[in-house]
Amino acid sequence: MQQTLQTRVLKKTRLSERVVGLTLGLQNGDAFPVWEPGAHIELELAVSQTEPLYRQYSLCGQQANTREWQIAVLKEEAGRGGSAYIHEVLQEGDALAVSIPKNHFPFAANTKCFFVAGGIGITPIVPMVQAAAAAGLDWHLLYLARNAADFIFLQELQEVDGARITTHASNQDGLFDLQGALQALDAQTVVYSCGPQPLLAALENYQQEQADIGWQLVLERFSVETDPAMLQGKGFTVTLQKSGKSIAVAEDETILAALKREGIRVKCSCQNGTCGTCETVVISGLPEHRDFVLSPEERQLNETMMICVSRALSAELVLDL
Template sequence: MDENDFRHTEVRVSEAENVTSDVLRLTLVASDGGDLPAWQAGAHVDLHLPSGLSRQYSLCGDSTDTSSYTICVLREPNGRGGSAEIHDTVKVGGELEIVGPRNHFALRSAPSYLFLAGGIGITPIKAMIDEAERRGAEWSLLYGGRTASSMVYGPELGERHPEKVQLIPQDVEGLIDVVVAVAELPDDTQVYCCGPEGLLDAAGSACAAVGIADRLHIERFAAGEAVAPPEDGEKPFEVELRQSGVTLTVGADQTLLHVVRGVRPDIDFSCQEGYCGSCESRVLEGQPDHRGTMMTPEEHDEDGTMLICVGRSCSPKLVLDL
C-alpha cells in the first residue's frame, strides 16, 4: 500500500463538462492551490460526496501533471445514487474531498500491450495508453460501446492513433470478439481490460483458453462472483485494532467492517462487496479469509492487506493496523 492510499485532500471543481449525453467530465484542483498527490496510470480516487456517499473514479488525465485531476462520471440510472448526485449537484467551484490516489491496476513494464475497454472502462485505459506511448511500447486498443456517440474519448483516441485503435460500436458491429483478439498474441504482450462484467468474463475465458490468464489484468466497476460462505456456517473471531488499542469480537452474523466502524467510524467504505478497495486495511498478524474480487488472495497476502467489508479470518484472531 502506498502512502497516498489514505491521504485526504480537499479539492475544488474547476471544470465540469458533459462530454456525452450521460458522462460528466470533472477537472479537480487542490483547494489550497498546491499540487495534488502524484499518480500513475491505472490509479483511482475515492470521491466523498456531500451526502456522505463515497464513490471511486479512475484518473484519466495527464499523470505527469499534478496541478489537476480529471475524472469521468457515468450517470447510472439503476445505480446506488452516487453518480446521480454528482451529475445533479456538483458544479464548478464546488468543494469536495478525495482520498488517494490508490492503484490496484498498475501498468506493468512490458514491450507490448493489448487494451480492451468497454463503455466508461476507457478511463483508466486512456491513461495507460498515454503511459505506453511515453515508454515507447507497442500497443493496440479495442474499445466497445453501445453507440459511437456514447464512447468517451473514442474520437480523440481514434484520430490520434488511427492504426492502433479500433472502435466497435455495439449497435453497428456487435461486441468485441475477445477470442480472436487474444488468439495469437506475442509472448511478451500484457492484456489490460476494464468495462462491464460481460467483457471481463469474456476476457477471462478467452485468455484461460489460450494459456495466458497470468497476463490478463482487469479492473471491476461491480462485484464479481461472491465467495460462498463455509458449508458449516460462519465462525466468530477476534480482531485487535492495534492503533486504537481495542480487541473486538466479530460475531458469525456480523461483518468485520461493521464491528470495526463501531470503534472507528472514520474508516472509509463504499461498495461493501469487495471490489472497490475503499476499506482496504493493513494486516499485522493473523490469516485473513479474503473474499473480495479486487485482487487475488495471494496479491493481498503479498501486500499484507485485506478488504474488511467482505473478508473474515481463517485464524482465531486478526490484528489490523487501525
C-alpha cells in the same frame, strides 16, 4: 481516506449522455502529487449531513498536467447516490475533498500491450494508451460500448494513433467476436482490461483456455456480482487495537457488518471487495482474503485486508482500528 487533498471543481463537462467529466485543481493552487496510469482517487461526497459517501474514479487526464486532475463519472441509475450527486448537485467552483492517488491497476509498460476497455472502463486505459504511445511500445486498443453514443475520449485517443484502435458498438455493429479479436495474442503480450464483469469474465475464461500460449491478463474491476454465500464462513473474533474492544463475527456476517452492528463507523464504499476503500491494517492474525484489490504478493504479506468481504483463517484478528 488517509491523506486528503482539498480541491475545487474547475470544470464540469458533458462527455456523453450518461457521463460527465470533472477537472479538479488544488484549492491552494499547488501542484498535485504525481500519479501513474491506472491510478484512481477517492472522492468524499457530502451526499447527506450524517455520513459522506466515498467513491473512486480513475485519473484519465494528462499525467504531465500537475495543476489539473481529470475524472469521468458515469451516472449509475441503480447506484446509491454518489454518481447522481456528482451529475445533479456538484457544480463548477464547489469544494471537493479527494484522496491522494492509489493504484491497484499498475501499468508495467510491457513491450506488447493489448488494451480492452468496456464502456466507462476506458478511463484508466486512456493514460495507459498515452504512456504506451509515448514509450514507442507495440499497443492496440479494443474499445467496446453498448451504444456508439457512449464512446468518450475517442477523438483524443484517435489523435494518439487511430490505426491502433478498434471500436465496436453493439447497437450498430452487433455481437462482438472477442475470441476472434484476441487470436493473435502471443506470450509477449499483456492484456490490460477494465469494463463490466461479463467482459472481464470472458477474458479470464479465454486466457485459461489459452494457457499454453501464455499471454498475461491484468484487470481492473469496478463491480462484481457478490454471491451472499461468498461472504460467509467460520466465525471468529476481531479485536480493535485502538479501543481494545473484541467483537465476534458470526458465520453469516462480514467484519464490516459486525462493526456496524456494534456502532463502529468504518469507511466503506463498494462493499464487494473491488474498490479498496475499507482496506484495514492487520496487526496480528491470519486474514482469508476474498477481495479483488490486493495483488498475490500483497495477499501473502497479510499487512492489510478488505474488511467488507475478507474473513479470518485464525481464531482472532487484531486490526488497526
